[in-house]
Amino acid sequence: MPLQGKRPPFIGLKVGDLVLVQSTPNPDPSDTDWWMGWIVRCTHRSQCIHGTTMFEVKDADTGELRSVDAEHATRLVLAGMDATKMVPLVPVS
Numbered sequence: 001m002p003l004q005g006k007r008p009p010f011i012g013l014k015v016g017d018l019v020l021v022q023s024t025p026n027p028d029p030s031d032t033d034w035w036m037g038w039i040v041r042c043t044h045r046s047q048c049i050h051g052t053t054m055f056e057v058k059d060a061d062t063g064e065l066r067s068v069d070a071e072h073a074t075r076l077v078l079a080g081m082d083a084t085k086m087v088p089l090v091p092v093s
Contacts, residue, residue: 013055015039018076021057025071036060036076037068 037057053070
C-alpha cells in the first residue's frame, strides 16, 4: 500500500479495540457489506502475509472469529465513553 506521506488508518489498532470491518479499503458510500467486532489478536509484523497486516477479530453479532486485513478495519470511538470505566469484552494483554 503506497502511503504517499500519509499514515495508514490501521496504525494504532490494538487488542480490545472495537472496529468496523468493510469488504474493501475504500468502499462505495452505499456499500452495506460491513460488520463490527473486537480485535482479539494482532499478527506479529514478522508474520505478515505478503506485506499485509492481519488481525483476528471476533464478530460482535455472531461471536465468529475472523481473520481481517488491517486495511479493511476502522477503529470506532464511541462519543462520551470514558475509557477508564469501560470493561473490555475480550482480555487485553
